[in-house]
Amino acid sequence: MQSTAIFSDLKVIELASVLAGPSVGQFFAELGAEVIKVENPETGGDVTRSWKLASEPADSDMSAYFMSVNAGKASVLLNLKKREDLERLYDLVKTADIVIASYKPGDAEKLGVCYADLKAFKPDLIYGHITGFGAEENRVGYDAIVQAESGFVFLNGEKDGKPQKMPVALTDVLAGHQLKEGLLLALIKRMKNGEGSYVTVSLMEAAISSLVNQATNWLVAGQVPQRLGSEHPNIAPYGNIFKTADDQWLMIAVGSDRQFRALCDILELRDLPQRPEFTTNATRVKNRELLKPILESAFSLVDIDRLCSAFLTADIPYGRVNTMDQVFATPQGKAMVLQTLRNGLVQNGLRQVAFRMGEGLVAGGVKAAPRLGENERA
Numbered sequence: 001m002q003s004t005a006i007f008s009d010l011k012v013i014e015l016a017s018v019l020a021g022p023s024v025g026q027f028f029a030e031l032g033a034e035v036i037k038v039e040n041p042e043t044g045g046d047v048t049r050s051w052k053l054a055s056e057p058a059d060s061d062m063s064a065y066f067m068s069v070n071a072g073k074a075s076v077l078l079n080l081k082k083r084e085d086l087e088r089l090y091d092l093v094k095t096a097d098i099v100i101a102s103y104k105p106g107d108a109e110k111l112g113v114c115y116a117d118l119k120a121f122k123p124d125l126i127y128g129h130i131t132g133f134g135a136e137e138n139r140v141g142y143d144a145i146v147q148a149e150s151g152f153v154f155l156n157g158e159k160d161g162k163p164q165k166m167p168v169a170l171t172d173v174l175a176g177h178q179l180k181e182g183l184l185l186a187l188i189k190r191m192k193n194g195e196g197s198y199v200t201v202s203l204m205e206a207a208i209s210s211l212v213n214q215a216t217n218w219l220v221a222g223q224v225p226q227r228l229g230s231e232h233p234n235i236a237p238y239g240n241i242f243k244t245a246d247d248q249w250l251m252i253a254v255g256s257d258r259q260f261r262a263l264c265d266i267l268e269l270r271d272l273p274q275r276p277e278f279t280t281n282a283t284r285v286k287n288r289e290l291l292k293p294i295l296e297s298a299f300s301l302v303d304i305d306r307l308c309s310a311f312l313t314a315d316i317p318y319g320r321v322n323t324m325d326q327v328f329a330t331p332q333g334k335a336m337v338l339q340t341l342r343n344g345l346v347q348n349g350l351r352q353v354a355f356r357m358g359e360g361l362v363a364g365g366v367k368a369a370p371r372l373g374e375n376e377r378a
Helices: 021-032 085-094 106-112 115-119 145-149 170-193 203-209 211-218 257-264 281-286 287-297 304-314 332-335
Strands: 009-016 032-040 074-079 098-101 126-131 198-203 236-245 251-252 319-322 337-342 347-351
Touching: 009 021, 021 032, 021 074, 021 098, 021 126, 032 085, 098 170, 115 126, 126 170, 126 203, 145 170, 145 203, 170 198, 170 203, 170 319, 198 203, 198 304, 236 287, 251 304, 257 304, 281 287, 281 332, 281 347, 332 337
Parallel strands: 009 032, 009 098, 032 074, 098 126, 126 198
Antiparallel strands: 236 251, 251 319, 337 347
8 A cells, every 4th residue: 555654665574462562563554654564373473363352253363452453564474483484584674664572581582583683684773672571570561460560450449449450451552652752763863873773661661650640649758559449649529420410420620729619619519619628629638538428419410411511611621431432422532543444345443643743644544454464475
């Protein structure tokens, strides 16, 4: 597929599987790059090809999970333990700009595909490497485990409930974004001095860097953050979810005293901001358990549409608690659907490019995620 997008002359080799690395590969594909996904025929390719819902056909080499981050790529079958296949990879690397890898520390060296090996064939090669826990820890870094060890699982869940994993592979997503940033910086560096780069990201470090205020609540204030459900440790009522009169769920995010007064005015609780327990954010944080049932009772008397309209007028942050079908009925959700063609049929996927900069940056069309070994002549 021809492209005039910003990276239409860029060639990317993907030696990565699951989510983090492949999301970076799709990002470059959406910007017009040629992305060649190398898959091992002995293992059935990327393991996520088999990660299927019960409703998906068991005899297909495609899954909804795989298609979430593999659009726009070619699939080439290479068993890198075989010398002839390794030589084929080396030939591909000679004309490549970027390699994306997700090997455990030491595994790329054993296979002969580490940065030092591959830059011998392309001195200005940019090599992006995702690990679970960094170069010094030889552990499989699946997202759920990293969520646990980086503190996210402990923080997630209801106050009196057990710790919970988040419903998406968030540390994979975060590491993918970190690697995109590193690779884009490496491309700028190469434009300036012609040199390649080795860019490494670990899921653990990407997760820890994303703890932001929860981390500094400990590092600065000396407080170990605890589970609060969807509520915020520093602001109240922020992240609270209430059921409305028509049995819908609505979240609010009150970030200032002015917004709190406006909220109370709409809920006909006009005396509430005058009470010393709720006058300021600091007092509301201390008395959040006292405030919650008062707001719950008031929300239960008003329909969601009426509340949303009033909150919009008063500039109070709010959000309907949408299901996935409702998400993709919103204008923003519709804009993030990536439509691809396979055998003349439209397939819906998810965009990895979420920014807007102008015309000609993103490819006008992206191929569907590839069948296993679909592009053996790439």
